[in-house]
Amino acid sequence: MKKFAIFCLVSVVSFSTYAQTFNSFYSTILENTSQTNILNDLTTFESFGIKNVGSTRLTDTETWITSRYQNLGYTDVVLQPFSYSAGTSNNIIVTKTGTVYPNTYLIIDGHYDTINGAGTNDNGSGTVLILELARLLKDINTEYSIKFIHFSGEEDGLIGSNYYVNNTVIPQDLDIKLVLNIDEVGGLAGTNNNTIVCERDLSSPSSNNAASNAFTNDLATLIELYTNLNTEISNAYASDYIPFENNGEIITGLYEKNETPYAHTANDLLVNMDVPYLYEVTKGTIGAALEFAVAYETLSLEEASNLDHLIRISPNPSDNFLTISFSKPLDQVVDFKIIDMLGKQVYKSTLREQTQNIAIDNLVAAHYLGVFKINNKRLIKKLIIE
Known part of the structure; x- marks a missing residue:
């Protein structure tokens, strides 16, 4: 459309760097x-x-x-x-x-x-x-x-x-x-x-x-x-x-x-x-x-199975804390976040250790999703907080 309106174009502005990288x-x-x-x-x-x-x-x-x-x-x-x-x-x-x-x-x-x-x-x-x-x-x-x-x-x-x-x-x-x-x-x-x-x-x-x-x-x-x-x-x-x-x-x-x-x-x-x-x-x-x-990327059945066995969350259901354990030492960082059932992110962290404790006592009792990001792939696990 745009034909009926007369506006002044804005000149080219300098770009901010937003960490967009080639994927x-x-x-x-x-x-x-x-x-x-x-x-x-x-x-x-x-x-x-x-x-x-x-x-x-x-x-x-x-x-x-x-x-x-x-x-x-x-x-x-x-x-x-x-x-x-x-x-x-x-x-x-x-x-x-x-x-x-x-x-x-x-x-x-x-x-x-x-x-x-x-x-x-x-x-x-x-x-x-x-x-x-x-x-x-x-x-x-x-x-x-x-x-x-x-x-x-x-x-x-x-x-x-x-x-x-x-x-x-x-x-x-x-x-x-x-x-x-x-x-x-x-x-x-x-x-x-x-x-x-x-x-x-x-x-x-x-x-x-x-x-x-x-x-x-x-x-x-x-x-x-x-x-x-x-x-x-x-x-x-x-x-x-x-x-x-x-x-x-x-x-x-x-x-x-x-x-x-x-x-x-x-x-x-x-x-x-x-x-x-x-x-x-x-x-x-x-x-x-x-x-x-x-x-x-979608995980293959083999990859999903391997990652599912690689990552353990306990206790689940939980109340005050979660322990996230990897069966092998990490050779790269893993991004982790907790999402509620409405899609709101309630926790985010970067995991670097083979075992890591996370305090969740500030979260209300409900069902959540734990989302692990490794490179460009995701593993999603259900969490229950009581």
Whole structure:
């Protein structure tokens, strides 16, 4: 969208160092990103024509997106209807549940409605990016839950995202770690598309601005780690992250550097885009999503069995203390945390000794999860505190 608003871009800022490092596991996932998938999906998206609210063309696009998630094996696929003067439409909300923080969400969103044209860049580019991301993350364990959301009514004034915030986020008091908005990231054919703009929050309320700035710097760092793109920091405006920002949520976003002159016209077509650029943006977004959702490698049955025997927690149930013992001396540190059943971290420590005692007398009687992190792998054990 973004055409109706006039804002001053913020110049490139110096980056803070947030200890983002290259993750070889994430890299193996990124290697499966498919430029062919992206091209085919853009072609399909374009074929539906103008996707304005109230049209069968938008409904056909909605069915196509929904079917894609179902065919990938996602089961939590929800259509959220809303109505306004243009007609009735649906937000498409797909949830992938996290293993450690199931009730805290990374939201990755983009709109799928268009105006005056097929909108292959605005916002077919964001739509197919999210579909490719969801394909690659389907069977990857993440500590945090992810919501892939395709909003409708964006071109008429952020109608769908406003509805979602007012009717889901606020009444459910949804715990949102971060909102990552993808809008118009397809590049402009015939130009040197080597930079992606990472957008941070600079508006009121200011309470979420510092966190948005930190996440946006992280986003830029991660994109440069996993792609050949340069990054630039600018301000967030006029897209579906704004209702979240107004509610005090932490937001960031991506937007093309070479802004297309064809948005909201009949010429917003694949021929005027740069598919290899969108491919690079997709890879960078996937790398960032893996980091923000804290993805980790799945243990093989043999590894799980070996680690389960390697680590002993006693007593369990316990009341005042836990003793964590390893059957062999540690040759590397082990990160350990205790999570309650609501997903809140209540204890964190780094284990360096073969046997270590941990005081837990400040924890209320309940069931917990003990999470051991060794390299990029996790072992999760149930704990009972009486």
